[in-house]
Amino acid sequence: MTLVSFARRSRVAPRRRDGLFTVAAGVLAVIAATAAIAAVVPFAGDPDAIVGPRLSPPSARWPFGTDALGRSLLARVLEGAGTTLLVSIAAVTATAVVSTLLGMVAGYCGGPLREAVTRLGDVLYAFPSIVLAVLVAAVVGPGLACAVAAIVLVTVPLMTRMITAAAASVAERDFVTTAKISAVPAPVILGRHVLSNIGGTIAVQGTYALSVGILVEGGMSFLGYGVQPPQSSLGSLIQQGGAYMAHAPWLLFTPALVLVLAILSINLIGDTLRDRLEPRETRSLG
Amino acid sequence: MLRWIAGRVVSAAVTLLGISLLIFVAVRLMPGGYEDVILGPLAGPEQRAAVAARFGLDQPVFVQFFLWLGALVRGDLGISMVTQAPIVDELALRLPLTTLLAAMSLTVTLLVGVPLGVLTAVRGGGGRGGAAGRLLSAIGISLPEFVLGSVVIYVFSRYALGLRIGGFATGASGSGAAFQALILPALVLSVFSVAATARTTRDAVLGVLVEPHIAAAIGRGESPWHIVRHHVLRNIGIPVLTLLGSVVAYLLGGAVIVESLFNISGLGSYMVSALGRRDFGVVQATVLFTAAAFVVVSLLTELASGLLDPRVATTRKGVR
Numbered sequence: 012m013t014l015v016s017f018a019r020r021s022r023v024a025p026r027r028r029d030g031l032f033t034v035a036a037g038v039l040a041v042i043a044a045t046a047a048i049a050a051v052v053p054f055a056g057d058p059d060a061i062v063g064p065r066l067s068p069p070s071a072r073w074p075f076g077t078d079a080l081g082r083s084l085l086a087r088v089l090e091g092a093g094t095t096l097l098v099s100i101a102a103v104t105a106t107a108v109v110s111t112l113l114g115m116v117a118g119y120c121g122g123p124l125r126e127a128v129t130r131l132g133d134v135l136y137a138f139p140s141i142v143l144a145v146l147v148a149a150v151v152g153p154g155l156a157c158a159v160a161a162i163v164l165v166t167v168p169l170m171t172r173m174i175t176a177a178a179a180s181v182a183e184r185d186f187v188t189t190a191k192i193s194a195v196p197a198p199v200i201l202g203r204h205v206l207s208n209i210g211g212t213i214a215v216q217g218t219y220a221l222s223v224g225i226l227v228e229g230g231m232s233f234l235g236y237g238v239q240p241p242q243s244s245l246g247s248l249i250q251q252g253g254a255y256m257a258h259a260p261w262l263l264f265t266p267a268l269v270l271v272l273a274i275l276s277i278n279l280i281g282d283t284l285r286d287r288l289e290p291r292e293t294r295s296l297g
Numbered sequence: 298m299l300r301w302i303a304g305r306v307v308s309a310a311v312t313l314l315g316i317s318l319l320i321f322v323a324v325r326l327m328p329g330g331y332e333d334v335i336l337g338p339l340a341g342p343e344q345r346a347a348v349a350a351r352f353g354l355d356q357p358v359f360v361q362f363f364l365w366l367g368a369l370v371r372g373d374l375g376i377s378m379v380t381q382a383p384i385v386d387e388l389a390l391r392l393p394l395t396t397l398l399a400a401m402s403l404t405v406t407l408l409v410g411v412p413l414g415v416l417t418a419v420r421g422g423g424g425r426g427g428a429a430g431r432l433l434s435a436i437g438i439s440l441p442e443f444v445l446g447s448v449v450i451y452v453f454s455r456y457a458l459g460l461r462i463g464g465f466a467t468g469a470s471g472s473g474a475a476f477q478a479l480i481l482p483a484l485v486l487s488v489f490s491v492a493a494t495a496r497t498t499r500d501a502v503l504g505v506l507v508e509p510h511i512a513a514a515i516g517r518g519e520s521p522w523h524i525v526r527h528h529v530l531r532n533i534g535i536p537v538l539t540l541l542g543s544v545v546a547y548l549l550g551g552a553v554i555v556e557s558l559f560n561i562s563g564l565g566s567y568m569v570s571a572l573g574r575r576d577f578g579v580v581q582a583t584v585l586f587t588a589a590a591f592v593v594v595s596l597l598t599e600l601a602s603g604l605l606d607p608r609v610a611t612t613r614k615g616v617r
Contacts, residue, residue: 031428130308134315137588137595139546141553142568146584149572150326226441230554233443234569249444256451263451267444275439282435 035279042273046093049086056083058090059241066259076261078251088266091243092273098155098244099224102162106224107217109163110170115201115209117171118178125175132168140165140223141230148236158237158244162227166220177212181205211288218281222274229270245270301610302600309596316588317369321362324577333575365581374582379574384582387567395556395563397476399548401483402490406544410491411537414498418506419525434499437492446485446558453481482559486552490544497540501533508532535602535609542598549594550587 048054056062062073062083069076075084117128135143144161151157181187182205190200225245231237232246240247245266252262336344349355353364368375374384417430505511506529514524553565560566564583571579603610 031432130311130315133312133592134319137312137316137591138584139550139553139587139591142550142584142587145553145569145572146320146323146580149580150323152328222439229441230443233554234557246443249447253447253450256447257454260451263447267447270441271436271439271444274441275436278435278439279432282431 031279032283035276035283038272039276039280042092042269042276043096046089046096049089050093053086056086058082058086058243060086066255066262068259069261075265076259078262079255079259084262084265087243087248088245088269091245091248091266092269094155094238094242094244095225095228095246095270096273098158098228098238099162099221102159103166103217103221103224105159105163106166106170106220107213110167110174110216111206111209111213113167114171114174115178115205118175118180119182119197119201119205121179121182125179128171128175132171135164136168136172140227141234144227144231145234145236148231153231153236153239155238155242158228158231161231162224165227166223170216170220173212173216174209177209178205181208184208211284215281215285215288218277218284222277222281225270225274225277245273298603298607298610301603305596305599305603309592312592313589316592317366317585318362320581320584320588321365324581325358327575327577369585375578377571377576377579379571379576379579384579387579388564388582388586391563391567394479394561395549395552395565398479398483398486398552398556398561398563399545401476401479402486402548403541403545405483405487406490406494407541409487410494411498413491414495414537415502415525415530415533417495418499418502419521419529434492434496437488438496440488442485442489442554443558445488446482446555449481449485450558478559479561482552482555482561485559486548486555490548494537494540494544498533498537501536502529505529505532534605538598538601538605542594543591546591546594549590 060082061080063077065077065079067073067077073083073085075088078084078087113128117125138146143165144158147161147164148157151160187200187204190204228237228244229246229249232244233250235250237246238244248266249263249270252259252264252266256263336348346355353361356364365375372385374388376383377387380387417434502525511524511528514528519527550564552561552563553569555561556563556565557569564586568580568583568587571583599609
């Protein structure tokens with residue numbers, strides 16, 4: 012295939028990945044729905060109850076096998092997936108709100124305010140995410156709230172930077188200037204004109220932030236700074252499963268597979284959203 | 298140009314100052330003081346006061362901050378509370394391993410990630426191949442290190458595949474042994490950065506391909522690879538360089554999980570074990586080193602971008 016034919020094809024790029032997007036959305040929906048249902052109606056059994064022999068392999072009775080204490084791994088993975096998703100979604104919602112407010116105001120106002128926000132973001136951005144997360148855990152103590160706080164701190168800098176840039180470019184557009192000349196108050200301009208034009212950026216960055224959030228929660232739990240036993244998250248299950256990998260590899264592989272599927276689905280959804288909501292020139296020229 | 302460079306350097310310095318302040322405050326906020334770490338819970342008040350005086354803990358907090366900053370500037374990172382050895386020496390012992398690990402991963406990233414990105418942009422843009430490429434690159438950035446690392450350890454400890462897990466050597470015991478022990482961890486670390494680099498390179502190439510001068514080159518009848526070599530590669534330098542900068546910074550400080558998993562006594566595992574033992578001086582020093590490495594590498598890539606493309610330096614908007 013030559014460059015010319017590539018350039019022509021790229022015009023229809025957004026439609027092409029519908030299949031991948033559908034599968035990703037379906038997988039994520041199944042994981043989220045089963046975890047949510049299990050939290051309300053424990054159809055897979057009590058995740059903390061000892062139901063059988065220890066370390067028994069997957070069977071008809073225990074579809075995912077049992078763990079080192081004889082608890083049903085299926086119930087624990089469902090609980091863990093629920094914890095992981097809940098923590099990440101809560102944190103990323105907070106991130107989206109904070110980043111949108113900060114980024115919009117900074118991008119619209121520009122000047123020293125934008126400089127200050129950028130500088131603060133740079134300071135936080137300089138810490139590798141897992142280092143920042145572990146530092147937060149060391150200060151506030153491990154646990155659920157700490158995982159949420161850590162994810163927010165890790166995801167806010169990048170999302171704010173992206174939203175600031177998007178808001179700044181919207182603020183230069185003619186309709187914003189017109190609104191300013193017509194003496195429309197700044198909050199109204201921000202809410203009506205700027206916000207509605209950076210919605211795509213918020214959706215895309217929020218999706219990517221969600222996958223980072225799950226990654227960070229997993230990493231923290233893996234190092235022992237996330238949720239504490241007996242509560243489980245996918246990260247803590249993987250960490251515990253690692254200890255028994257020689258005798259009971261399903262303890263490692265099952266939660267790991269669920270975690271990777273969740274992150275992968277979210278990233279694929281993010282890719283599609285990016286192509287749809289933030290069409291770049293790369294796609295529009297032939 | 299000189300003014301721009303000076304501006305970048307000053308702004309990096311400001312960021313560094315902010316980072317050091319943040320780390321200092323975070324460490325002070327951690328539960329359990331230096332006295333508890335050194336003396337344990339049974340010490341009397343006068344013993345605690347003696348330790349506090351020895352480490353300057355009886356001074357006001359902002360004086361402590363500037364004392365620490367002053368010592369930093371002189372290259373004195375303090376001593377470890379647990380081993381009582383100077384932190385600089387312990388860091389010097391661990392840095393070579395982390396650096397070797399980073400260099401190995403970066404080599405893989407450069408050799409695989411960049412060509413892969415160019416190839417997928419030019420060749421596999423459409424059809425089934427394109428979807429497979431996108432799926433693979435998405436898998437690459439979706440595999441957490443602790444999952445990939447655990448699986449690698451499982452596979453290589455279960456089946457004899459030529460590479461040994463564990464039996465790890467420290468930086469002091471010969472680079473040959475260290476190199477061999479670092480192959481698997483380096484590969485685990487590379488998966489993410491290869492995928493991320495391939496994605497960025499691909500986007501950059503796609504961005505260049507639509508420019509008018511490419512259309513002109515196609516019109517002149519130049520062959521695709523001639524176009525790639527002469528018109529595309531020279532124009533994707535900046536985004537790729539920026540990404541590689543953050544990969545380097547990440548590898549230098551962020552290999553915390555891989556180092557813990559593979560028992561590599563490098564910088565990352567030093568930091569985590571220090572946190573576990575509440576060895577605050579070490580935590581301060583290692584986190585600062587990591588963040589400072591990021592800032593310095595970012596500054597260098599930014600300056601290099603300015604050299605590659607003077608437009609970056611003249612229009613303020615060109616920067617990030």
